[in-house]
Amino acid sequence: MSSALSAPEISRALIRISHEILEANPDSSKITLLGIPTRGAHLAYRIGSHMREFAGHEIPVGTLDITLHRDDLRLRPPRAIMPTSIPNQGIEGREVVLIDDVLFSGRTIRAALDALGEIGRPRRVQLAVLVDRGHRELPIRADFVGKNIPTAITQSVKLHLTEIDSIDEVLVED
Amino acid sequence: MRHLLSIADLSKPEAISILDTAVELARVSDGAVKKLPTLRGRTIVNLFAEDSTRTRISFEAAAKRLSADVINFSAKGSSLSKGESLKDTALTLQAMGADAVIIRHSSSGAPQRLADSSWMQGSVINAGDGTHEHPSQALLDAFTIRKHLGKGSSDLQGIKVAIVGDVLHSRVARSNVLLLNLLGAKVTLVAPPTLLPVGVESWPVAVSYNFDEVVASVDVVMMLRVQQERMSDLFFPNAREYSRYFGLNSERLAIMKPNSIVMHPGPMNRGLEISADVADSARSVIVEQVANGVSVRMAILYVLLAGQPLEVGGN
C-alpha cells in the first residue's frame, strides 16, 4: 500500500482543476457541477467553493447518483441508492461538469451520461476526476484530471476525504 | 433476500433500506424522469387470483417505471377461475420465464407455498394473501408515517399508532403490527372483542375496546376497512353500532393530538368506519398513501431483483 497523493497535493490539484474549468468555460454563469456520490459529491462541493472564490459568484453544485443506471447491478447484492439533487437552475442548456473521484473502466461515467440524459439536455457535458488510473473499457475520457496514476488492473485506488474518513489522501493498494 | 412473503422476513436494517431506497425513488418519480433502466429485460408477472385494482396498478406502475416487462394474470376469465391449480399456474409462469411473481390470493399462505415449491424459480412477492399479510402495504404505511412524523430519524421509535377495526380478518393489520414493532413504534389495537383474534394476547400490542380513550393519545390513527358481510356473521349487531363505537367521525377527529395523522389502506367505506369529512380532512394522508405505494413498491422490486440473482434454493 502506498500513498499516491498527500493532502496538500490533493488540495493543489482541486484548485488547479477549478481554474481549468473556468478557463474552459468562459461564460461561468452557465456552469453546473454535479458530483457522483459519495466522494465525487464532496469533491464537487470543494471545487464549487473554490470556483465561487475565483469567479466571484455562486456556481450551482448538485449530486447525481448513477446506481439505477449501472450495467453491473446483477453481479452483486443490491446497492444502496445515494441521493440525487439537481440544483434549481436544472441542466437544460447548461455547461455540466461531472465530478468523480477515480476514473477507471469508464462505466460509471457512461451510467452518469444515461442518468443525465433522462433528466434533460445540457449544452455540453465535461468530466473532472481527481485520479485517472487507466484501464478504460469504454471510449470515455476526462477533460480535467488531478493526477494520472498508472496502476496494475489488480490494484485498487482509494480516495479518503476528511468529510468522511478524517484524512485527505489517495492510496494505491495491491 | 429472495422473496418478500411476510414482514417477518425482514430485519430492521433491511426494512429501513427499503424505505430509504423508496425516498430516492420517489424523488426520481417527482422529477422529469419517470422511467429507469434498472430492471430492463426482467419479466414480472402480476398473479392476482383475488380481485384488486389499486394494488395491481401500483405494482404494475412500479415495475414499468423500472423498465421491467409486466404480464398481468388476473382471476376473472383466466384459467385460475376455471379451476386450474396454483401449481399448474406456477409451472406455466416458469415456462414463460417470469423473474418475479407478484401474487395476491384469497388463501393465506399461497405465496409461501409458491416460494417453497419447486414449481418456479423466480422471486415471490406477497401482494396480500387471505387474512395473513400484506407486506408492501405495511411498508408504504411506515414510509408515510416516517415522512410525516419521523423527524429525520431512520425508524419510527416512540411513535404511537392505533390500528382500528376488523383486526381478525385484516392482513394489513398483521403486517403493520410486525413492521411498526420492528421499527420501534408502539401499537394499540382498537376493536370490538369479536373482531380480535384468539391469540392476540401473544402479539406485541396493547388492546383496547374503547376508541375514545385511545384516539386522543396516539400520533397515527390507522383505520381498517370493515366488510358489510361481517354483520351477518354475528360480529356486531349492525352498522350503526359499529360506527358509533369504532368509527372515526369528526368528534373523535377533534380530540386527536396536534400533528397526528389519519390513515386507511383503502378502499374506504365512507360512513361506516370513517366519515366522509374525516376522510377528506387535512389530517388525512390517505391519498398520499396511494402515491407512496408506487415508490415503495419500486424499492421492493429493486431490492429483490436488481442485485445478484441468488442460486436456486438460496434464501
Place this chain on the structure above:
Amino acid sequence: MSQHYLLKNAQLPNGAMSDLLIVDGFISSIASNISGAEAQVIDVTGSVVLPGLVDLHTHLRQPGREDAETIYSGSRAGAKGGFTALSAMANTSPVADNAGVVEQVFRLGQEAGLLDVFPIGAVTRGLAGVELSEIGAMADSIAKVRVFSDDGHCVFDPLVMRRALEYIKKFGGVISQHAQEPRLTIGSQMNEGNVSSILGLKGWPAIAEEAIIARDVLLVDHVQSRLHIAHVTTAGGVEIIRWAKARGINVTAEVTPHHLLLTDELARSYDPVFKVNPPLRAEKDVMALREALADGTIDIVATDHAPHTSESKECEWSEASFGMIGLETALSIVQKTMVESGFMNWEQVADRLSTAPAKIAGYEHQGSNLKVGSSANLTVINPGKTWTVDRDLVASKSRNTPFHGYELPGVITHTFFNGSPTLLDGVLSSGGVH
C-alpha cells in the same frame, strides 16, 4: 397354510425372554429353548414380540376413492406397520350405512387376505346426521358390525345421538364419536391459538371438541350405553374423560400417533401435509395426551390413517384436504413418544395398540395377548434399530405422511396374521386375491 414358524429369543411384552412356536395358525408353545419342532426358524434376538396391532380407525377409501387407497393397498400398509386388524371407517362413497356396502368391504378385506378388515357402520344415513342408518342390518350381516361412526362428521344433533346410543344397545354396539361442534368450526383450518392468529388461518377451537365430549359422556351415562371418543386432541377433553371414568361412565377414548408428537407450530410452513381434522394442537395438549395414554384415561392408539391424492395436498392450505396417513409409522411414533420417554413400557403398548382396541370392538382372535392356543396374530419390532421415513417408499397408495425425512426408532420386521407371515424380514407378502 401349514407352514410352522419358530421365533427364537423373543422379548415378550412383559420383558421375559422366550421362544414362540406357531403351528397351523395358532400359538402352540411359549417357552424358552423350544427345539425339535419342524418349523422355519426366525431369530428375533433383540426384538420385542407384540400381539398383532389392531386399528380402530382406518380410512381405506374403497369404495369410491380408489385413487387414494384401496382395501388391498391399505391392508399392505397395515401389515407393514404391524397391524393384523383394521377398522374401515364408513365415510366411503357410497357411505357404509347399509348391509350391502359393509359386506362388500368385508369381502374385499378377506380377498386381500393380509389382515382382518372390520367394517365400521355409519351412525346416520349418508352421514347426514338426521336419520339412523340400518344399524341392525349391518350388525346382522356377515360383517357383524359392532362399531358405528359418522367419522369425518360429528353426530351433532343431541337427539339423534341419544337415539343412536339407545338403539345400538340391542346389538351390543359402540358409537365412535368424532367430537366437533359444527357451529364453532365453520371453515376452520387449524387449531385456534397464537399460531393461527399470526398465520391468518381460521381457528378450530379446542372447546368445539370438549363441548361434544362433555355432552356425550353425560348422554351415554343417562341412557346406559357405550361411547368411544375418536381422536382426542385436547387437554380439556382428557380432563372430561377422566372425570367421566371416575364416575363409572362407560366411555373409552383413542389418540392418534401424530397427536402424540406434532404441534400446530408445523402449520407455519403452510404445508398442507400438516392439515388434519381434528387439528394438531399445542405443546400442552400433546403432553396431556401422553399422560392420559400412559395412565389409561385414553384407552388406545388409533391411527386415523387418511390417505389423500397428491393434488389434494400440493396446493394452498385452505384448498387442501384434511388428513395424514399413519399405519406404517404408528408403532415407531408410539415407541418414540411413550416408551423412550419412559411414559409406558411394552406391556402397556401391547394393551393400547392391540388388546384394548380388540376388546372395545369385540374382535375375536385379535389382541389376545400371546397366549398359548390363541390365533397367531403377532408383530415383531426391533426397538434398537432406526429407520428414515421416505414418502416415496410407503406401501400406501398415498404419500401424505407428516413424518417424511424423520428418523424414527423401531423397525418392524415381521407381522403374522393367523399364523402366516404378511411381513417377513421386512418384505410384504402379496396376500390373496386383489
